[in-house]
Amino acid sequence: MSEPVETSALTLNRLSVYLRCLRTLECEGVQRVSSQELADRFHLSPSQIRRDLAQFGGFGVRGVGYDVSSLAERLHRVLRLDALHRLIVVGMGNLGSALSTYLGFNDSSFQVVAGVDSDPGRIGTRIGGVLVEPYDDLAAVARRCEADIGVLTVPADAAPAAYRALVEAGLRAVLNFAPVLLDEVRGVRVKNVDLRVHLEELAVHLGATDADSLRELAAGAQVPARDLEGRADSAEIEPSSALAAAGEAHPHRRG
Amino acid sequence: MSEPVETSALTLNRLSVYLRCLRTLECEGVQRVSSQELADRFHLSPSQIRRDLAQFGGFGVRGVGYDVSSLAERLHRVLRLDALHRLIVVGMGNLGSALSTYLGFNDSSFQVVAGVDSDPGRIGTRIGGVLVEPYDDLAAVARRCEADIGVLTVPADAAPAAYRALVEAGLRAVLNFAPVLLDEVRGVRVKNVDLRVHLEELAVHLGATDADSLRELAAGAQVPARDLEGRADSAEIEPSSALAAAGEAHPHRRG
């Protein structure tokens, strides 16, 4: 039996990065590159590059390096970018609209083909090249457009139902911006992008980050934050996060 | 000598998630919770929860569990959410505008205090509660507003210079949406959010993801894009990979 060696998300994410770096070099007319040069130029690790690439066969030539174009082409295929992936955006609020526009620009691999929203005022309008359709038709719209990937930009409480509808419609990949951990259906991959989590990680970094300091913080001590003296309390803020929603999933690389 | 035990980003991200889960329980009136209950409810790993929390001192009570409110409060402090963090958004295009509005929602920990853009047509307008100022004044604006965290939503080629300007202005944390790896200045943390990378990871998962199949793909073979109706032709290649590809469900669930 062949082993079920899954390529890790970390590796895949790096392949995406490598591909972009290679495209840059291609534009500059560079034809060959060594792992060392790639690493120096884009702040990567040479041995990691070699290991990542070697995982998919001998891409390089010993003593020479990698052929920029052919390596790019191979990565392009590994990442399935030779197929067109159709996105359906669920929730055409600020974020959903922005993403539709952002992702709407001509790209041969990803295209937003549909958008749905529950706000009657938005239905029927055009945003970023797609017509906004009723949220209730989500599954039907997804099927009709043959969408591959769902993009969830709905509020947290609406996300689980939206996810189920996408699963129902046969999608197998979802990019989730809602701050909830979805109950992942086997075979339907969810990738979470949680702005809140990212910001909070950065916030911690603004103060001391060693375990001792954090332990003191937890206990209630005032560990210096840096410059935050001017705590002008910003007018009308919710005292407690009444809108706080459920959790989310696992980090990635981050990246 | 005190050890320089840095808390990992992975752990911090999970703390964010735990905090949100706890807020949800708080709203439901739950007062105590065990790591097992938390895990069951939000699809997490109980032992990981315990280890993450124990890192900051004894939060729980043996035989009983954790006090929801007091644990939430401690995490809130560890994550520095008791201070207000001021965000400056660089690039008020679609994504920047959306984020300004999105993050503009009343939150006591993060607030967008400024936005800059290089488009004269946008300067002077109000988006999501902030006045758009000239991109060229970036460093000055950041200083004046006492911004803590920079949000980069500029095109890739503008990002490195914008990052340097933020460093110059004294910021120590940057959330970067531009598809470039910034040359990270020591002490100024960069967190990348790369939609392209996320989408490409999902794209791979639409097909087989075992190393063998990817190797074939790289070599130019047509590996099936799993059971998506149309692609019937390629059914016989790599029968073993079809199942393996589905997985990668929960990192913590034992298979």
Next chain:
DNA sequence: GAGTGTGAAATTCTTCACAGCC
């Protein structure tokens, strides 16, 4: 009995270092 906190094991990921090829 129930459930945390934590050494120890297991697993995953990264880096080293060098054999082998150009």
Next chain:
DNA sequence: GGCTGTGAAGAATTTCACACTC
């Protein structure tokens, strides 16, 4: 000489399992 591909070492992270506490 230069550089890849890779076994082996090393780090980091996760999971196990159980001593200990309430």
